[in-house]
């Protein structure tokens with residue numbers, strides 16, 4: 001098992017990872033952080049909209065919808081189980 | 083004591099220069115921190131909390147008012163002041179505020195909350211105490227907001243709401259320990275059930291929570307601008323308070339698996355929409371017929387007991403036919419609101435916004451714009467206010483501009499009347515969808531398409547901007563309560579009846595007077611020769627290309643007051659005109675006056691035209707000037723006129 005680093009957008013439904021960093025303008029990063037997207041928190045992809053975008057993420061006890069264009073700027077580490 | 087300082091600037095400043103809170107121990111009430119003693123009580127208390135935590139529900143409980151509540155974030159977008167009655171005949175002023183995640187405002191609604199809390203709201207003094215309402219089922223994240231709120235230095239009560247849900251899902255928290263950590267009283271409540279409100283009253287009465295009764299917090303407050311530090315602080319507080327988070331809501335997961343399913347989701351949605359439209363015609367129709375019979379019978383009865391001819395004409399032909407022709411639409415409107423209420427209270431609306439985001443993105447908007455648009459199905463005014471939750475200014479204006487194109491409930495009477503008069507009912511999909519319901523649905527879709535088209539137009543020209551992000555919290559599903567739904571319907575009935583009693587009644591009486599003058603040889607004139615007829619015939623050349631005669635023209639003029647007034651107006655005109663013949667009913671009279679092309683033109687005109695002065699006023703207020711309302715009014719008029727013209731020209 002190794003840690004791998006990837007963006008939230010690249011994760012599939014049901015996958016989970018630990019948030020490392022938010023590569024976003026300060027304003028947006030602050031907003032996401034107050035909603036639970038803090039470095040160190042566990043993020044899980046729970047669902048996607050019928051078209052595949054946006055998706056719902058479970059983080060810190062709540063479910064937050066984000067678009068792919070935002071999710072690609074969030075970096076996580078996941079355990080590679082293979 | 084009841085002499086409350088009014089909101090004026092002369093109100094004395096709240097005294098914040100009290101000595102630093104001294105630690106104190108002993109005498110603890112079971113669920114709170116401090117001892118009991120009669121203390122200066124707060125005068126003006128703010129209800130603050132993250133979105134969807136139950137602030138408005140609590141506000142309604144305490145004040146007896148009816149702030150809108152619903153199960154999605156961002157329902158309240160404006161401050162609302164009310165008074166709560168305390169024991170011993172005392173009163174306290176409360177203010178319900180839009181939900182916030184922090185005190186940094188990203189949108190207009192969040193700015194309201196921030197400004198009120200720091201005392202920068204014009205014409206309003208700073209609150210002298212705060213009730214912080216947090217969702218106990220997601221305590222640690224919600225506690226992040228406690229840091230900046232406690233740092234305001236105002237006496238604060240922390241109310242952990244949704245206790246019923248916390249218990250049901252097996253969560254737990256020790257409020258005494260929690261209170262000790264943060265140095266403020268804490269209580270567990272359920273705003274919907276009214277559980278645990280005693281502590282809230284104690285706080286409002288100054289029995290607990292005033293600064294000199296408090297202990298110093300065990301934990302130092304974090305640096306509030308640092309979100310990670312706030313969260314770490316919240317985690318320590320949670321651990322010390324033995325917080326056991328509840329199991330994730332399993333019904334939410336199951337329902338989402340269905341409602342957000344790529345295939346089943348949209349099919350279910352369409353089925354529900356079709357069923358609603360069909361039931362407006364099949365289920366609501368008998369009710370409408372019932373009301374209509376009542377109106378006719380009571381009208382006949384009044385006519386029979388009213389000896390004075392002119393009074394009889396005013397009451398029966400004028401008011402009764404005018405007002406009566408509108409009131410029959412009450413069952414339909416309640417039906418629509420029942421449906422909207424179920425969607426909003428269950429939490430489905432947030433999912434609809436989520437699904438709609440992709441489509442909204444194509445025209446340059448985002449999913450959050452969808453919620454104001456859906457609100458506009460009820461009425462554009464709250465819809466336009468709801469646009470405050472949209473962070474990007476340009477997106478917000480674009481949403482405001484398109485909201486009145488959504489089919490508001492004031493259009494419903496006009497649509498149903500014309501559809502019922504011109505479209506014969508035939509089944510299209512067996513018993514599930516008939517021609518009339520399909521036509522009505524078509525008109526809703528027409529409004530939606532026009533809105534989307536207009537958004538695309540605006541966002542690619544004068545309101546062009548970078549794509550703004552879509553970030554939205556999905557609430558758990560909740561079972562809509564009978565109480566909440568029946569209140570919605572009751573309030574809607576009140577609004578509808580009030581509109582009939584004010585706008586519609588006034589216009590009707592005025593109209594009746596104008597049909598009686600000028601007198602000809604001391605007799606009332608034939609209606610064509612009356613003032614109303616003259617007015618109608620003056621504008622007739624303008625509307626003739628749309629297939630409308632002067633009577634419809636008069637209706638178009640009066641409908642500027644409110645859309646459904648046209649129905650009352652036509653009711654009155656036909657009522658007076660037909661006073662001497664057998665009553666033929668509004669639908670029959672309409673069929674005599676309009677061709678099919680004219681009828682379609684009328685529907686299209688109503689779909690697009692901005693005949694609503696309240697909307698114009700609220701757009702001016704929300705955009706801060708006349709520019710946008712003027713553009714909007716003109717644009718929608720051009721759209722309505724050309725649309726109606728083309729329809730009449732094509733269909734004849």
Ligand SMILES: Nc1nc2c(ncn2[C@@H]2O[C@H](COP(=O)(O)OP(=O)(O)OP(=O)(O)O)[C@@H](O)[C@H]2O)c(=O)[nH]1
Pocket residue numbers: 131132133134135136137138139140150151152153154155156157158159179180181182243244245246247271272273274275427560
């Ligand atoms: N189970 C349960 N549901 C509650 C309770 N209090 C409020 N709710 C529900 O939570 C939802 C949100 O309530 P609101 O009062 O509108 O919340 P708010 O904090 O005013 O929300 P915003 O105005 O959007 O910030 C509604 O569906 C309420 O019925 C409670 O104690 N228990």
Ligand SMILES: [Mg+2]
Pocket residue numbers: 137138139150151157158179180181
């Ligand atoms: Mg609210």
